[in-house]
Amino acid sequence: MTSKSNLVLIKELQDRIHDCLKDYLSVDEPMAILDFPDIRNCGDSAIWLGEMAYLKDHYGKRPAYVSRIDDFSAEELEQAMPSGPIFIHGGGNFGDIWVAHQDFRERILERFPNRQIIQFPQSIHYASPARIEESARAIARHKNFVLLVRDEESKEFAEKHFDCHVRLCPDMAFAIGAIKPAAAEFPVLAMLRSDKEKAGDVDLSAYGDIPVEDWTSESARSVRVSKAIGAASGLLTLKPGEVRLRKLDAAAHNRFQRGIRQISRGQAIVTDRLHVHICSLLIGRPHAVLDNSYGKVRRFMNAFSGGTDLSYKATSLDDGIAWARSRAGQRIAA
CATH class of the missing domain: 3.40.50 (Rossmann fold)
Structure with missing residues (x-):
């Protein structure tokens, strides 16, 4: 495999991110991002800033509503944006290692059955077959969930177990650009x-x-x-x-x-x-x-x-x- 410069790679991955997300966003329609990473891990903050940079660079916009897990309000979200897609913050917590995030994700699917919900790019890992089935049921009931994943193994897993649209997408931190x-x-x-x-x-x-x-x-x-x-x-x-x-x-x-x-x-x-x-x-x-x-x-x-x-x-x-x-x-x- 021929090596490339980091600047070339960053630009290529930014273009691939846009190819994935352009179908779910517009300049005029409001959107939300849920599950802000109010944790010490700097990597999660890099993902968040990439999500925000992407919105600014391509659409000149900011989310109409954001929340952490513990201060989420369905009523406030609906008041801030009666229509529009709901995005869930990306990362590596799709599965049963970091269960609080998966529990929250599935509650959002249940609470908003008529909204398009898009999962920013995630890595998937489950240890429990029972929890896979639980997640699969929550996704199947929703009918309009888009799952973006960060690797081929996660894509194969999701396509096997979940009834939703699955796409391979780079990590959102690349939208920050070179530093x-x-x-x-x-x-x-x-x-x-x-x-x-x-x-x-x-x-x-x-x-x-x-x-x-x-x-x-x-x-x-x-x-x-x-x-x-x-x-x-x-x-x-x-x-x-x-x-x-x-x-x-x-x-x-x-x-x-x-x-x-x-x-x-x-x-x-x-x-x-x-x-x-x-x-x-x-x-x-x-x-x-x-x-x-x-x-x-x-x-x-x-x-x-x-x-x-x-x-x-x-x-x-x-x-x-x-x-x-x-x-x-x-x-x-x-």
Whole structure:
């Protein structure tokens, strides 16, 4: 496979995103995005900002209604947009690993049987056959659900189990576009999962010079302040829905910028996080990629993003570190 530059890849994936979404959006019709990711994971904020960037760049619009899981109001949604499609935030929570999101998704399908509902691109993973059947029943009852997925395996699974329209679509974070990184501080950074999607325990005791981090820690105060700043401008004259959107946007920007600053510190990166891979492409940093617990990262790379010299599919942690060190050395020499 001929490698391509990250800028060429980003533009190609942005075009593919538009090819998928243009059938479900228009300039004039309002739309909603539900399940805002009010969590510490910077990757989820990258997806959100990509969703917002896509709407602005192609339609010059913002959602008429947004919500998190815990502040969703069907009445407020219907008041803000009596008609129009309902989008659900993308990511990797379709299935039974992160059940709160799947429960919410299925409640929305039940609550709005006559609205078109579009799932922004997701990876799918189930462990329970019973839960697959439960999701299948909820989707079959709805009749107008569009499921966008981020890899071929998820597409095959959805087409086998679910009665809905399924399309393969890149992750929405690519809609952000290329980003200028901060200055690097050390040769190699290991960004490894510390949650239930980690592939297993890793031992980096032999690599005392390599920082080992994740991006699921943050200052609660910094997020509160960013939300307040986002809502402050024109607060008294804005509708409640716009105030909420500004607060959530500000939190997403804060988290995303924190993540970009964090990964920029490595001249090269080793990771098992999908969005460290994606954001490394956005900032143009070389990175060795391991997989998560169920193959999500490699599945996405195989479908969309594995064809650049910036990324390397490592066979082991040792292999990934050796490759990252070699690339960091090349950058230093250059």
